[in-house]
Amino acid sequence: MSDKLFIFDTTLRDGEQVPGCQLNTVEKIQVAKALEELGVDIIEAGFPVSSPGDFKSVVEISRAVTWPTICALTRAVENDIKVAAEALQYAKHKRIHTGIGTSDSHIKYKFNSTREEIIERAVAAVKYAKKYVEDVQFYAEDAGRTDNEYLARVVEAVVKAGATVINIPDTTGYCLPEEFGQKIRFLKENVRGIDNVVIATHCHNDLGMATANTISGILNGARQAEVTINGIGERAGNTSLEEVAMIFKSHREKNIETNINTQKIYGISRMVSSLMNMPVQPNKAIVGRNAFAHSSGIHQDGVLKNRESYEIIDPKDVGIDENSIVLTARSGRAALKHRLHILGVDLDKEKLDKAYEDFLKLADRKKDINDDDVLMLVGKHRSENAR
Ligand code: KIV
Ligand code: ZN
Numbered sequence: 001m002s003d004k005l006f007i008f009d010t011t012l013r014d015g016e017q018v019p020g021c022q023l024n025t026v027e028k029i030q031v032a033k034a035l036e037e038l039g040v041d042i043i044e045a046g047f048p049v050s051s052p053g054d055f056k057s058v059v060e061i062s063r064a065v066t067w068p069t070i071c072a073l074t075r076a077v078e079n080d081i082k083v084a085a086e087a088l089q090y091a092k093h094k095r096i097h098t099g100i101g102t103s104d105s106h107i108k109y110k111f112n113s114t115r116e117e118i119i120e121r122a123v124a125a126v127k128y129a130k131k132y133v134e135d136v137q138f139y140a141e142d143a144g145r146t147d148n149e150y151l152a153r154v155v156e157a158v159v160k161a162g163a164t165v166i167n168i169p170d171t172t173g174y175c176l177p178e179e180f181g182q183k184i185r186f187l188k189e190n191v192r193g194i195d196n197v198v199i200a201t202h203c204h205n206d207l208g209m210a211t212a213n214t215i216s217g218i219l220n221g222a223r224q225a226e227v228t229i230n231g232i233g234e235r236a237g238n239t240s241l242e243e244v245a246m247i248f249k250s251h252r253e254k255n256i257e258t259n260i261n262t263q264k265i266y267g268i269s270r271m272v273s274s275l276m277n278m279p280v281q282p283n284k285a286i287v288g289r290n291a292f293a294h295s296s297g298i299h300q301d302g303v304l305k306n307r308e309s310y311e312i313i314d315p316k317d318v319g320i321d322e323n324s325i326v327l328t329a330r331s332g333r334a335a336l337k338h339r340l341h342i343l344g345v346d347l348d349k350e351k352l353d354k355a356y357e358d359f360l361k362l363a364d365r366k367k368d369i370n371d372d373d374v375l376m377l378v379g380k381h382r383s384e385n386a387r
Pocket of ligand 1: 014139140141142167169170171172202204
């Protein structure tokens, strides 16, 4: 039997914090509806106390989207929590996400406080949030750099205070995958009451390890992944939803299942990229322009014989019609023949050899060979043959 992994999407909160990515309420509703169709379990819709616009967006998303839980972020501050509860008033399923920094660096420099006082503030915030909603998620900001023994004390205290989900963020993207996995395991093994709550991972990508850390956390007992579309988020971004969903779809032996309708992935990736004016890097896993593009002759030949030679995911599974065989100076005859066939031109071996020679000359000069170029090449050979 598979275990369910809850997908918590924070595109509209952590993702939207990125400079230049701000959306208006109508655009946020559009993304929230697409997230609902995609099958995410929880949508973090915003940080209501941060601005009137964010407050309004959480209200309107709560009205427009009914299947997922709508979550609002707060600091461990009573007024933040009160405002978040107000913003969530129309949500069918609602969650308040409150928390505080727990690393020594946050305690000393951000709060000028002590470890004991931070536990008191964390507990007070959870108890206050419980007055408004049943579902209270607690985040231990900078948990990645928080000493495990102390983190376990914080977590035990907030679980006792009524938290239903415990979020362990690697806020600065510092942890190594093994270390992050051990952190989750340590909490599973050392916190009283931990089996009654869900542990969440929230990883940042400063060292390019957000997805690896998330997967390690899940394999060690976390059951909620906090993610964004295209991995957008503060600085180098957050863990990308599409990577986590496709990793567990590809590795069925891990017996972890999500509710994500993966065929909707590409559509929402394009939508978020264009609404936020944030291009996706071409070599981005799953949704990048080159994720299913084959350009070298050896790979093209292999894929044309059997897709699985060089593809571990069927592009249709993520909503892309088909892979692409890109024509470059590294392409072989098989790729040219394939493209010509798609364009309705079948050449015998001799003509293909000649066309291929010309094609290589052109490809050395011109990086992008498009269908017009190819047709122009064979047009030449056809007319030569006609003479
Ligand atoms: O990265 C982080 O620690 C956060 C928290 C507010 C959950 O985004
Ligand atoms: Zn974050």
